[in-house]
Amino acid sequence: MTYAKREDGRKFDELRPMEAKVGVIPRADGSAMFKIGKTIAYAAVYGPKALHPTHLRNPETGIIRCNYNMMSFSGSGDRIRPGPSRRSKEINLVMAKALSPVMDLSDYPNTVVDVFVELLQTDAGTRCAGITAASLALADAGIAMKDLVVAFAVGKVGDKVVVDLDYSEESFEEGATDIPIAVMPRTGKLTLLQLDGDITREEIKEALEKSKKAVKQLYDVQKEALKAKYEEK
Amino acid sequence: MGKLNVKDKDIVVPGEELADGMDILPAAGTYRDGDKIIASQVGVVSTNGRLIKLIPLGGRYIPKAGDTVIGKVVNMSFSSWFINVGYAYDGVLSLKDASSEYIDRGADLTRFYNFGDYMTCKITQVTRAMNIDLTMKGPGLRKLTGGKIIKITPSKVPRVIGKQGSMINLIKDKTGCRISIGQNGLVWIQGDDPAMEKLATEAVKEIEKKSHIPGLTDKITKFLSKEAKTTTIPKETKEIKK
Incomplete structure (x- = not known):
C-alpha cells in the first residue's frame, strides 16, 4: 500500500503546471480559459439578464446558474461518458453553490448570471478547473465579487496525502480518495468540500494544511491572468 | 493612521x-x-x-435616474413603448412622456417610434425592483435617424466624453461627425463622409481599449491625425506614387 513517488515527478503538495487567460470569448460578457496539467476548462459568463422560468426570480438579488459540460471528445471515456448526465447536473449545482458565497448580485434583482463551463480535455479535477475558470470569467464580466474562488483537489493516494490528483492517481489500483475543495483565497474559507472514500480525520487535516500553499499559488495565477488583459502592449 | x-x-x-x-x-x-x-x-x-x-474595467450598465441613454424600441403596447437600454429588463416610455406633440387616442404609435428605432432618452425613475421609466421630453432627446450605433463598456463612457466633453469634441472636430453617447455605453455616430464615420468609430474603440492608460488625449490626437492622412488619400494617388 505504498505510493513512494508521483508518476509525473511532482512533490506531494505540488500542483500541476497551470495556465490562465481571460477574455478568450469576445461575444461573452466575461470569459476565461484555465489549464491545469492536461485538464482544460473554458468558461463564459452571460448576464445579468432576464430570468426564465419566472418562478426562480428573486426580487432581492440576482442568482447564478452554472452549466458544466465535458466535450464529447474530451476524455479517454473509460470511466465517464461525456455529455449531459445525472453527474453533470449535480456538478452544475455544486459549482453554483461554490461560487455564490463570493457573488454580490443585489444590484441586479430578478436577474440571472449564466455561467457555461466547457471542458476541452479532461484528466481529473474537472469541476475544480471549471470553478477556477468560472471565477475568472465572472471577474472579467465586471460582476461585484467579495473575492475570487480557487479550486483543486486534495486527497490520499495509497498511503500518501497529496494535492491535485491527476487521472492516473485518482484511479490508483490500491485505492485513492479524492476531495475537491474550493477556497476563498483571502480569508482561506472553504466554499466547497466533497468527499467520498476512506480517509481519517488526521489525514483530512493534513490535506487541508497542505492545500494552503497551493491556494496561494493558484490565486497568483488568477491575479496575473486578470491583470495581463489590461497591460499595455 | x-x-x-x-x-x-x-x-x-x-x-x-x-x-x-x-x-x-x-x-x-x-x-x-x-x-x-x-x-x-x-x-x-x-x-x-x-x-x-x-x-x-467591465460590467453591464446599471440604470440610474437622471442618466441620458440610447435605447432601442423592442416592443409596444396601446399606450407605451418598451425600450431596451442595455439592462436585463426593458424600460417603459409612456405616451405622455413620448412627445410634446398631442397624440390622439387610438393613433398609430409606430408613426412616432417604430420597432428597431434608436433614440436618446432620459431615465426619470428607477424603482427598487429595477422598473425603469423613460422620457423623451428634454433638451437634446430625440429619435436617431441614419448613422450607426456602436457599443462600448458603460464604465468607459466618461473617458470617451472627457473633461467637459474635451475628448468627444476632439473627435467631432477632427472627423466632422455628429456623435451622441448614452451613459449605457451605446454611441451613435453619423458623418457625411463614410471614411470619417469609420475613423470616428475606430477612435471611440481605441479610447475604450486604452481608457486606463495615462496620456490618453495625446494618444487619440496622434491616432486621429495619423489615420486621417491615410484615409483621405484617394486610391489613385497611392498607385501613382508606386
Missing part, C-alpha cells in the same frame, strides 16, 4: 486588500471587512482624500 496598500491607477482584482485602517472610507467597487478595505471588482484604483474607489 490608515495605510494604503496600492497606488493610484493600479489595476486590482476582487479580494485584493487596498487599505488598512478605519480612517479610510470605502466607495464604489470596494467594501470593508474589519479594518481592511477590499476590492470587489476588476478596476483601476482612484483615491480622493480619505475615499478610495475603483473605476471598473
